[in-house]
Amino acid sequence: MYSTLEQKYQRLQKDLRNGVIALGGIVCTGTLWYCLVEKWSLLDAVYMTVFTLATVGYGELHPLGKRGRMFTIGLILMGVIVIGFIVNRFTEALIEGYFQEGARIRQQRRLVDSLSGHYILCGFGRTGRQIALEFQAEYISFVVIDSAVHSVEAALALGYTAVQGDATLDETLVNVGIDRAICIVAALPSDAENLYTVMSAKTLNPKVRAIARATTEEAVKKLQRGGADAVVSPYITGGKRMAAAALRPQVMDFLDGVLTGTDSSFYMEEFLVDPNSCVYVGQTLRNAKLRSQSGALVLAVRRAGGNLIVGPTGETAIEGGDMLICLGTAEQLRTLNQILSPLSFRLPRPPN
Numbered sequence: 001m002y003s004t005l006e007q008k009y010q011r012l013q014k015d016l017r018n019g020v021i022a023l024g025g026i027v028c029t030g031t032l033w034y035c036l037v038e039k040w041s042l043l044d045a046v047y048m049t050v051f052t053l054a055t056v057g058y059g060e061l062h063p064l065g066k067r068g069r070m071f072t073i074g075l076i077l078m079g080v081i082v083i084g085f086i087v088n089r090f091t092e093a094l095i096e097g098y099f100q101e102g103a104r105i106r107q108q109r110r111l112v113d114s115l116s117g118h119y120i121l122c123g124f125g126r127t128g129r130q131i132a133l134e135f136q137a138e139y140i141s142f143v144v145i146d147s148a149v150h151s152v153e154a155a156l157a158l159g160y161t162a163v164q165g166d167a168t169l170d171e172t173l174v175n176v177g178i179d180r181a182i183c184i185v186a187a188l189p190s191d192a193e194n195l196y197t198v199m200s201a202k203t204l205n206p207k208v209r210a211i212a213r214a215t216t217e218e219a220v221k222k223l224q225r226g227g228a229d230a231v232v233s234p235y236i237t238g239g240k241r242m243a244a245a246a247l248r249p250q251v252m253d254f255l256d257g258v259l260t261g262t263d264s265s266f267y268m269e270e271f272l273v274d275p276n277s278c279v280y281v282g283q284t285l286r287n288a289k290l291r292s293q294s295g296a297l298v299l300a301v302r303r304a305g306g307n308l309i310v311g312p313t314g315e316t317a318i319e320g321g322d323m324l325i326c327l328g329t330a331e332q333l334r335t336l337n338q339i340l341s342p343l344s345f346r347l348p349r350p351p352n
Contacts, residue, residue: 012093019086026053026082030075038068053079111161116180118142122167122197123187124151127213127234131185132160143176168196173204183209186228191219195226202227268299268325269333275320277341286314294336296328 030049034040040048044061052075064072119142121131128144132155135142144155144162155162165172167188178184184201186194194212201210212228214220215235223231245252275281280288291297301309304321318324326336 012089015089016086016093019082019089022082023053023079023086026075026078033071033075037071038062038064049075052076053083055080108156108161108163112143112163112176115141115143115161115177117182118177118180120145120173120176120178120181120184120201121187122146122185122194123189123213124148124155124162125187125189128187131187132158136160145172145176168193168200170200170204173197173200178204178208181205181208183211186210186212188213191215191223195219195223198223198228199226266327266329267333268327269337271324271326271337271340273318273320273322273324274341278318278320280318280340281320283318284314285312285316285318288318290336290339293339294328295332296326296336298324298326300325 027046027049030052031042031045034045034048035042038045040062048061052072055076119135119140121128121135121142122145124132124144124146128146132142132144142161144152144160145165145167146152146155146162147164147166149164152162152164163172163176165175167173167186173184178201184197186197186201188194188197191214194214198210198212201208209230210228211230211232212223214223214231214233217233217236220231220233220236241252273281280290285291285298298312299310301312301316301318302323302325303309303319309316324340326333328336
C-alpha cells in the first residue's frame with residue numbers, strides 16, 4: 001500500500017522511465033531503418049538518427065528518396081513529442097520537489113522499519129496532536145498514521161514520523177511494525193474505526209497494549225469487548241476533570257503536573273518488578289529501603305493478579321510481577337529504576 005505522496009512519486013518515476021524507454025525505442029527504430037532500408041553503415045545510421053532527433057539542422061549524410069524523407073519527418077515528430085514529454089515531467093519534478101519528496105519517503109520508510117518497542121498513534125486530529133505532544137515531551141518513540149494527506153504533512157512538519165494510510169487495515173499496521181510495537185493508541189474520529197483498529201492490532205499482536213478513544217458510553221463497552229485495554233471518552237473524562245477542578249483545584253493542579261509531560265519538578269512512573277533481575281523480590285518495603293535509597297515514594301502496588309494496594313505500608317511485600325507506582329523527581333525515578341533492575345537499566349519513559 002502506498003500513500004498519496006508515494007503514489008505521486010511512483011507515478012513520476014514511471015512516466016520518466018516510460019519516456020526514456022520510448023526514446024530508446026525511437027533511436028533503435030531510426031537506426032534499423034537507415035541500416036536495413038537505406039543500406040547505410042551502422043555508424044552513419046546512428047549518427048543520422050541522433051542529430052535528426054536532436055533537431056540540430058545538419059544535412060543528410062547520404063541522399064534520401066521520397067520514402068526516406070517521409071520516414072525522417074515521422075522520426076522528427078516522434079522524437080520531439082517524446083523528448084518534450086521527458087523535459088516536461090523532469091521540469092515538473094524539479095519545480096514540485098518530487099526528487100526531494102522521494103528521498104524523504106525513503107528515509108521515512110527506513111525509519112519506520114527500524115522502530116522497535118515503539119508506540120503507534122492512529123489519527124492526528126485535535127486529540128492525536130495532544131497525544132503526540134505528550135509522547136514527544138516524554139521522549140517516546142512513536143509513529144503517526146492518518147488517512148488525510150494534510151494531517152500527515154502537518155505531522156511531518158512538526159518532526160514526527162508519520163505514514164499515510166488506513167489504520168483499520170492489517171497491511172497498514174504491519175507496515176508500521178505492529179508486531180514490534182508495545183502500544184497502539186486509536187484516536188480516530190469514528191468509534192467504528194477505533195474498534196476496527198483495536199481488533200486488527202490485537203489480532204496481529206495480542207501482546208500490544210491498545211488504548212482507544214470513544215465518544216459514547218455504548219462505544220466504551222464495545223471497545224472493551226473488542227480488546228481495548230483502556231478506553232477514554234474525551235467528553236466523559238473532560239466533564240469529570242472539570243468538576244474535579246472546580247471542587248478540588250489544588251489536587252487537580254498537582255495531578256496535572258505529575259501526569260503530563262510538561263516541565264515539572266515531580267513525575268509519576270510505573271515500574272514492573274522482574275523476578276529474574278530484582279533482588280528485592282520477597283522483601284518488604286521497609287527492608288528494601290527504596291525510599292531511603294532513591295528518594296522516590298511508592299504510592300501504590302498492583303499485584304500480578306490485578307489487586308491494587310493503595311498507600312502500601314512498610315510491611316507490604318514486593319512480589320515478582322508487581323507494578324510499583326511511584327512519585328519523585330526525574331533523577332529519583334532513574335535511581336529507583338536502576339535499583340529495581342540493575343541488570344537492565346532502562347527507564348521506558350524517562351522524564352524530561
